[in-house]
Amino acid sequence: MNAARLVARIRETSQPMAPVPTGESPSLEPLPGVRAVVFDLYGTLFLSGAGAESGVTRESLQTCFAAVGLGPAPSGTDPAERYLEIIHRHHAARRQEGVAYPEVDVREVWAEVLGEWGIVATRDELQQLAVEVDCRCHPSWPTPGMPQLLATLRDLGWPLGILSNAQFHTPLLFPALTGRTVAEWGFQEELVSYSWTQREAKPSRRLFLQLADAFEDHHGILTHEVAFVGNDLRNDMAPALEVGFRAVLFAGDARSLRWRREDASLAGVLPDRVVTDLGQLPALLLPSGR
Secondary structure (H helix, E strand, O other): OOHHHHHHHHHHHOOOOOOOOOOOOOEOOOOOOOOEEEEOOEOOOEEEOOOOOOOOOHHHHHHHHHHHOOOOOOOOOOHHHHHHHHHHHHHHHHHHOOOOOEOOOHHHHHHHHHHHOOOOOOHHHHHHHHHHHHHHHOOEEEOOOHHHHHHHHHHOOOOEEEEEOOOOOHHHHHHHHHOOOOOOOOEEEEEEEEHHHHOEOOOOHHHHHHHHHHHHHHHOOOHHHEEEEEOEHHHHHHHHHHHOOEEEEEOOOOOOOEOOOOOHHHOOOOOOEEEOOHHHHHHHHOHHHO
16 A cells, blocks of 8 residues: 555544543753754654553454455454564564664564464555554654744754654654645654664663764754753653753653652653653753754
């Protein structure tokens, strides 16, 4: 299935979402010296309606299989359980290779699940299935203020990056739900990193270092001149601070905000700033709030 058809399917199956208030108080003192911004996607630029696994059930997957013409799953099997088992097995294998935070390509996972049932799915079917599962089990919608924020930064000529735990179809959320591609919003190719292409996920320090190098090599921008905006203290803030980025926690949606206060390894880790609305970022980052 080509990208245009996948974009159309994402648009058809997505529904508007609103953020759930967190009760957090923002810290909005100006953050001087910033010349570029990197964004997390799920839970930051896009509201995320479910955790990484919580929306995947036998019933929801049967609906996805039917939409693609692949189902139903054989009687007595639980595709949700098998899907997660295969992901965990792939992760375990990568950890044996020394990768602390492994990532999969979900198309390969679904090919393996279906193959166990004797179904040889085409590439188009696997891509359509991945989109169906994501839209139905892990719904997303642009965070309020996201288009205006990106337009402001793009029009100022700021280098913009993405570092996201994501799959092949994640960039298609932009044209499907905002009408513009990643590039049209001003994100530079060398500053965009998705976990599925790296086969490694945040909070891997390597991904942040790789991005820091790209800023310096391609734009002459040092790490302390880059603001990283994300919703997760462990996956976003801690590694961003470790490599020298400025860290801005997006605390605008209770579904995705991750302070992880029970994690002792994060003791003493605090973001430089906290925002509860993306519209607060220009005043934080830009001289005179331009």
